[in-house]
Amino acid sequence: MFNGTRKRSFVWLTLTLALMLVLSACGGGNTNNSPAVDNPDNAGSGKKVKLTMFIWAGSNQDTVPKEVVAEYVKKHPNVEVTFEESSNSVMYPKMVAGKQADPNNPIVNFGYFNADATAKGLNDDMWEPLDTGIVTNMKDIPEQFHTSDNKGIVWGVSSFALVYNKNLVKTPPTSWNDLWDNKEFKGKSALWDYMFYSYLSPLIAVKGEELGASYENPEPAFKFWAEHSDQIGTLVTSNDQLKGLLDSGDALIAPFSAQVAQTWIDGGSPLAVAYPKEGAISFPYSLQVVKGSTPEQQKVANEIINELLSAEALSRYAEVTGTPVTSTAAAVPDKYKNDPSFSVEEQSKGINPDWNALAKSSSAWKEQWDRLVKTKL
CATH class of the missing domain: 3.40.190.10 (Periplasmic binding protein-like II)
Incomplete structure (x- = not known):
């Protein structure tokens, strides 16, 4: 396998x-x-x-x-x-x-x-x-x-990829960069509050060297998201909440489990899953x-x-x-x-x-997220 x-x-x-x-x-x-x-x-x-x-x-x-x-x-x-x-x-x-x-x-x-x-x-x-x-x-x-x-x-x-509303998104995403840079998703990206591996891990993997961001030095990644906070429309805390936002179009895209999303699609949700060219989580x-x-x-x-x-x-x-x-x-x-x-x-x-780093640094990452990003939402 x-x-x-x-x-x-x-x-x-x-x-x-x-x-x-x-x-x-x-x-x-x-x-x-x-x-x-x-x-x-x-x-x-x-x-x-x-x-x-x-x-x-x-x-x-x-x-x-x-x-x-x-x-x-x-x-x-x-x-x-x-x-x-x-x-x-x-x-x-x-x-x-x-x-x-x-x-x-x-x-x-x-x-x-x-x-x-x-x-x-x-x-x-x-x-x-x-x-x-x-x-x-x-x-x-x-x-x-x-x-x-x-x-x-x-x-x-599971694989965390990009889940989007296929009826409302004009150009399907192909890269993690679409999550934070694509203007079509401005104010329409849904992120799971404190689920850092789904949007900070791909940022570190894709742009870490450019930003000087790493698991040992995550602040540049938090500052990057703060600068791109206008991409974020909603922070979610449950599967059902996220599904409702994507189904209705209140959110157009979210980094989330491809497998869970597939069950929504099988149930009739107007969604699709894009596997970023850089790889899924x-x-x-x-x-x-x-x-x-x-x-x-x-x-x-x-x-x-x-x-x-x-x-x-x-x-x-x-x-x-x-x-x-x-x-x-x-x-x-x-x-x-x-x-x-x-x-x-x-x-x-x-x-x-x-x-390992995520587990040991959980409190510090939450503090930076709250201070640098959530204050801008």
């Missing part, structure tokens, strides 16, 4: 994460303090192992995890799983706050996390190692998608168990993660969300066989953000 260049990119990503040892609950919340049992399968005790799972909201991201969990609970009646549905940008800060309040009572026990949250979690000591004796389906995922300490597993790789997705969960909760979480990593579950996830998966046992759905995001050639061109 991935050629040599791609593999080297992910070996780098994995090593970066390994070297680092790299949403408030609106609903049910976690229940670590409720009675637990030594054996989750012991239906006779009347006690339950209760967990909260984090999943992404919208765009069919909930379909497979809810199906897999429902099947698991049917076979394990002493297990109860509730769901928190949101975005990592919203949920992760709440997880950090929850850990600070009570490290033994995490807001969520396990779930789906993107590369940004994964790197921050490694930096914040947020993850438990996966139990390789339970998560045996890891064997079908190439080593470059594992971390040396098994604090999570990369099961899918490579964006790994992981499954993780959250530190502070009880041994019983960890066991159940590992068992469910193993089911989520099965060839059948990953193939179905790819089918309903358009996300390329990493398992060598999972089949590429027919409807995506010609999708550029599943293409080895396209994936090999990917821009790989420095997730």
